[in-house]
Amino acid sequence: MAYKTEHITQQLRAAREAQKMSQRELSARSGLTQSHISQIERGTMEPGLGSLVDVARALDLEIVLAPKKLMPAIRNILDSASASSDVLTSDQRKLVGRLERWFAQHRGGFGSASEADTFKDSLALLRHLPLSAEEMDTFNEATARLERWQADPPSRQELSRIAHAVRHLRNAAVHRDRDDAVPRSAYALDEEDDNA
Amino acid sequence: MAYKTEHITQQLRAAREAQKMSQRELSARSGLTQSHISQIERGTMEPGLGSLVDVARALDLEIVLAPKKLMPAIRNILDSASASSDVLTSDQRKLVGRLERWFAQHRGGFGSASEADTFKDSLALLRHLPLSAEEMDTFNEATARLERWQADPPSRQELSRIAHAVRHLRNAAVHRDRDDAVPRSAYALDEEDDNA
DNA sequence: CTGACTTATATGGAATTATATATCAACTTG
DNA sequence: CAAGTTGATATATAATTCCATATAAGTCAG
Known part of the structure; x- marks a missing residue:
């Protein structure tokens, strides 16, 4: 019943884990219940659009409706950002x-x-x-x-x-807080390192 | 009650109208009722995520969760496409x-x-x-x-x-800002009564 | 004006979600 | 080991959505 929205809820879980946020903390930030979040992430139920918006905002994500034909270009941007895991010295x-x-x-x-x-x-x-x-x-x-x-x-x-x-x-x-985390480059796209 | 999701549902209406599709036709393609679609577009109610997915697919749209930091770049792509496909020389x-x-x-x-x-x-x-x-x-x-x-x-x-x-x-x-974007053809987009 | 087509509304009941409150097993940490 | 987290579940109840069926109201063509 929730297969249609699986890819979206999976992204939510991925984003939350990427930010090392617990379901309870996300619950506090989004206003949803931890139990609610668990069910959404597991696909036990389909959230309403309102809940999705709340969770997304708590994760610093924006919901975008994009024409299918532009998806390659958008994926390109999304990928180039996630590739910037080069925070380590x-x-x-x-x-x-x-x-x-x-x-x-x-x-x-x-x-x-x-x-x-x-x-x-x-x-x-x-x-x-x-x-x-x-x-x-x-x-x-x-x-x-x-x-x-x-x-x-x-x-x-x-x-x-x-x-x-x-x-x-x-x-x-x-367990470092995301807020006082080590500073990272804002845009991976801006980097023009020639010798990579 | 539906203020949180207004921007999204407005996008749906805009997309439908841009494709010159009636609520009835969208109803047929998406599986939702015409009255249901009307309520969604007018913000009378918040659709479930499943309904949103159905409608989006019927409109050839994809739902993307994007980090807020990347929104300028993404908006750039979306705008340059919606402006007109003739922006490129x-x-x-x-x-x-x-x-x-x-x-x-x-x-x-x-x-x-x-x-x-x-x-x-x-x-x-x-x-x-x-x-x-x-x-x-x-x-x-x-x-x-x-x-x-x-x-x-x-x-x-x-x-x-x-x-x-x-x-x-x-x-x-x-990363070009939309404002100081490349000069566009004069009559690219004018047929839009978006009140956003 | 009629007829075809479109969007906006109203109503009511079945289905599903939202939410609070607990509990539990698995892990981590000190 | 003791304390604390985390994520998964189980209820139970309130609130909403979902959907069908009308219907009103607006536009436009003939």
């Missing part, structure tokens, strides 16, 4: 990459498999979430001896300390 | 067309697939967005040797230069 990217490569070879050094998995998952998130300069300092400090870990693996105790630091940074990045 | 149309045909045969010459895609997408946009006379000069200059590319493909370096020029023109066209 190159330092952060490099460090995460090195840690991931190192981990691929030394995951056995962890106390348990689940601890290793948590570590890997944290790294995966840190690949996508920006860290502040201060946090990067912490990150660097915790992994300062990374270069030598190849030959001389860290002790279990040190490894635990590192894992904790990484998870802490991950949590900070994940 | 025949020169621009021809040149874009030739480039697209040439590209279909020589996309392999690009450094990477993504670079080639970007080039193609930029062309797709330049098919819909008007360029000023000056920009057309730049465009022409960058592709002056197009006639000979069939027999003698451009070097990778020259190709990169061309791609950059095209992307630059695309960006300029996309």
Whole structure:
């Protein structure tokens, strides 16, 4: 019964998750109930247009009616924006990459498999979430001896300390408010980097 | 009671009238009742999302959820299309067309697939967005040797230069404000009694 | 004026949504 | 482990939509 509108409600969920907003927070911002939102996102029911408008506004989205023949052009713009996930500094990217490569070879050094998995998952998130300069300092400090870990693996105790630091940074990045988030470029379209 | 969705339902009416379709015909195509459509257009009631989807499809419209930040660019596209399909000079149309045909045969010459895609997408946009006379000069200059590319493909370096020029023109066209837009033909749109 | 066509309204009942309030399982975090 | 979040569900009731069937009212052509 709700298959017609599935693609739209899916977009809502995607947008909410992209902004790392919980259903309850969206509920507070939009005026709808959390339960209501859950049902909409799951396709249990079709929202009224009024509800859609409320939710969209809470997510900073606008509802546009576009002629089908213009969709390629519009998709182009939408895509070029979502592609601007380039918020990470190159330092952060490099460090995460090195840690991931190192981990691929030394995951056995962890106390348990689940601890290793948590570590890997944290790294995966840190690949996508920006860290502040201060946090990067912490990150660097915790992994300062990374270069030598190849030959001389860290002790279990040190490894635990590192894992904790990484998870802490991950949590900070994940739970950062969208408002005081790291500044990002307004328009990806404006970027004219020639050497990309 | 329906103020929130007024702008959307007004768009529906505008689209229907632009296509010179009666409420009855839209009723037949969408599956909704004529009286239902009348109420929606007049704001007597708010349609469900399902009804909106049905009507939109009957009008050849797509419902898009767009980040507010991108609305200027999107409005630009929508406006330039609704203004008239004759905003583009025949020169621009021809040149874009030739480039697209040439590209279909020589996309392999690009450094990477993504670079080639970007080039193609930029062309797709330049098919819909008007360029000023000056920009057309730049465009022409960058592709002056197009006639000979069939027999003698451009070097990778020259190709990169061309791609950059095209992307630059695309960006300029996309982010141009509607107000200082390219001069339009005088009698493009006048038959609209929109009270928005 | 008649006839064809269009949009605006009214009414009433069936179907569905809106909303509040709880509860629950799965996870996270400290 | 204890506390707190998150998302999915379960009710139950109020509010709206949905839709069909008329009907009024306006326009336009012949």
